[in-house]
Amino acid sequence: MGTKPTKIAVLLTGILASSASISMSTFAAEAESATIDETITVIGRSENSPMNIAANVNVIDAAAIEMSGATSLTEVLRGQSGIQISDSNSGAVFSMRGFSASQAANNTLILVDGRRLNNIDIAAPSINAIPLHQIERVELLSGSAGVLYGDQAVGGVINIITKTPNATGGTLQLSGGSFNTYEAKADVAGAINDTWRYYAAASYNQGDNYREHNANETSSILGRLQYQGDNDDFFVETSYYDNDRELAGSLTLDQIEDDPRQANPFNKDDYQHEMTTAIRSGYHYQISDAWKLGLDANYTDTKVTxxxxxxxxxxxxxxxEVLPKAVATYETAKGDLNIVTGIDLSRGESEFSWGRSNVQKVASAYAQATVPLTTSVSYVVGGRYAEVSDELVDGAVYPQGVDLDQDAHAFELGLNYRPNSNHRLYIRADDNFRFAKVDEQAYTPKDVVGLKPQTGRSYEAGWDWAPEQHSVRISAYQLDLEDEIVFDPNAETPPGGSFPGANVNADASSRLGASIDWDWQLASQILLGIEYNYIDAEFTEGVNKGNKLSWVAEHSGRGFFSIDANENWQVFTELVYTGERFIEGDNGNVAPKLDAYYLTNIAINYTNNDWLASLRVDNLFDEQYVSAGYYSSWGAHGYYPGTGRALRLSASYRF
Incomplete structure (x- = not known):
């Protein structure tokens, strides 16, 4: 596949020229002093403050993670920023802005320090491969980010930022709890000399988990070497992740009612063993006061049996992945003019044992500029053009192989009004797209050679207000999709297909939503927060017009309460609500809805100098609920029970 230089050149030139022409008169002016926000984010592929970005961004820092007593990212993210979770007892899938469980992994982009965790096939990214003790913060961008990140950044972006060796010391942690769960974690960082530093981390976890035949043994190790000069920096990092887990299979509702912990007898030998090696490296050079160049390269290799x-x-x-980029910041009398532009190149390969393989290459170019109009008003404009090629072989459908070439583009326009350091309003429109995965392209109805790229557009408006003791975020949005790539159990089965249905480009759909998030520091020792999310997700065309999208709860929310009893003791309580919804795949809305449910979690934390101990109880009242479910036109629906009450006691020491 070759890129089209004319299209890419026109895209970049047009965006940068329009921004530069509007702001040319400001370059010669002196910069005024600006308020620096305490929280810095890299959403936007460059450092910035969430209040300066025309988007709905939430940052979960290390202090909030520690306060929750959570032991996994799944626990941290449940209910945050409208995230709805599906878990088939083998790993969670995270949905943002109203996607079904099977499509969530393809429409929510998950990054680790900018490296994509999303796979070339439909397998969900292994988000718990990053132990909590390695995480500095988690950045959540709700809504489309097609310009900045391209493929799969449809419902939102979860960017996990890991620790860097900026200090000397380390942590040791041991924990154990329900279902014979035991875990050990450790990390250490230090300086080699004035410019070189190192960081190393390791973890090991084993447990039987809630259901029978669902035990896991998981381990990870990471090493990082980092150089920091006056005008440049460099790092190289390697990691290994190994997860071996038994699979308990789905149940009927009657089986769940009888014993939710039982395994399906037809799955008594099922398991999945995933081993991933990853290497990351990056070099960044400040070539002038304004411009900084960077080149990052990432490689992952995964073997699954x-x-x-x-x-x-x-x-x-x-x-x-090879990701060159250039970032510029011009200080002006009206504020900073920020430019980020780059090229994303990737080559993914997937080979299955049953005669299916694919090599997918993606090349895209993007540019975005944030331009100050006044000291309180700025606008953002950007665009991306992407091309993809697939070299697909499938023993049943494409035994001789087929080559597919497609392209997509995205544009963005936003306006940010910030009258002071703790108040802002924004409006934003952003295109999005995603290309079909290898599994999807290889299982389509007869005479369908290649699914169209899924395209869409998101419109959003929001208001943030953060006085001294409060923080309020309100947003409303509309997400319209065309040619959404879904599995339809009623579609024509491909020639030689082993199960009914096929992957198709679905009828158009729309998601209307609103959210409110309020945190209140009631007193120096008391913090409480409430979040509510509303989504009206339905088909707008075709035979299912007016029907609700499956597995999308119209109402969801989260509330928490934290109190510091004294300088050593803290209590954290959390309530997560998920409303009723149709089972996954029930596009005709014919089966009864799944019941709504509440999950109550509590943590008691004790700190004493460098020691920390935490007792966390998930699902305190042992609520019985369905964590994943799949519709069958034959009536044999499959359900996965959610985890019952679980206790975890952890102790750690910082040195």
Missing amino acids: SVSWGSPGKNNRSML
Whole structure:
């Protein structure tokens, strides 16, 4: 596949020229002093403050993670920023802005320090491969980010920022709890000399988990070497993740009512063993007061062996990314003019044991400029053009192979009004797109050779207000999609297909939503917060016009309360609500809705100098609920029970 230089050149030139022409008169002016926000984010592929970005951004820092007593990212993210979770007892999938469970992994982009966790196939990214003790903060961008990140940044972006070796010391942590769970974590950082530093981390976890035949053994190790000069910086990092887990299979509602912990007898030999090696490296150079150049490269190699419903399988997949970019900041009398532009190149390969393989190459160019109009008003404009090629082989559908070439583009326009350091309003429109995965392209109805790229546009408006003791975020949005890539159980089965249905480009759909998030520091020792999210997600065309999208709860929310009893003791309580919804795949809305449910979590934390101990109880009242479910036109729906009450006691020491 070759890129089209004319289209890319026109895109970049047009965006940068329009921004520069509007702001040319400000370059010669002296910069005024500006208020620096305490929280810095890299959403936007450059450092900035959430209040300066025309988007709905929430940052969960290390202090908030520690306060919650959570032991996994799934616990941290549940209910945050409208995230709805599906878990088939083998790993959670995170949905933002109203996507079904099977599509959430393809429409929510998950990054670790800018490296994509999303896979070339439809397998969900292993988000718990990053232990909590390695995380500095988690950045959540709700809504489309097609210009900045391209493919799959449809409902939102979860960017996990890990610790860097800026200090000397480390942490040791041991924990244990329900279902024979035991875990050990450690990390250490230090200086080699004035410019070189190191960081290393390791973790090990084993447990039986809630259900029978669902035990896991998980380990990870990471090493990082970092150089920081006066005008440049460099790092190289390598990591290994190993997760071996038994799969308990789905149940009927009657089986869940009888015993939610039982395993499906037809899945007594099922398991999945995933081993991932990742290498990251980056070099950044400040070539002038305004411009900084960077080049990042990432490579991951994953080997998966499994048995699913009695059938063994293997999947080897790899991903190489090369990401050059240039970032500029011009100080002006009206504020900072920020420019970020770059090229994203990737080559992914996936090979299955049953005769299916694919090599997917993506090349795209993007540019975005944030331009000050006054000292309190700025606008953002940007665009991206992307091309993808697939070299697809499938023993049943494409035994001789087929080559697919497609392209997509995205544009963005936003306005940010910030009258002071703790108050802002914004409006924003952003395009989004995603390309079909190898599994999806290889299982389509007869005479459908290649699914169209999914495209859409998001409109959003929001208000943030953060006085001394409060923080309020309100937003409303509309997300319209065309040619959404979904699996339809009623579609024509491909020639040689082993199960009914096929992947299709669905009818148009729309998601209307609103959210409110309020945190209140009631007193120096008391913090409380409330979040509510509303989504009206339905088909707007075709035979299902007016029907609700499956697995999308119209109402969801979260509330928490934290109190510091004294300088040593803290109590944290959390209530997460998920409303009723149709089972996954029930596009005709014919099956009864799944019941709404509440999950109550509590943590008691004790700190004494460098020691920290925490007791966390998830699902305190042992609520019985369905964490994932799949519709069948034959009536044999499959359900996965959510985890019952679980206790975890942790102790850590910082040195």
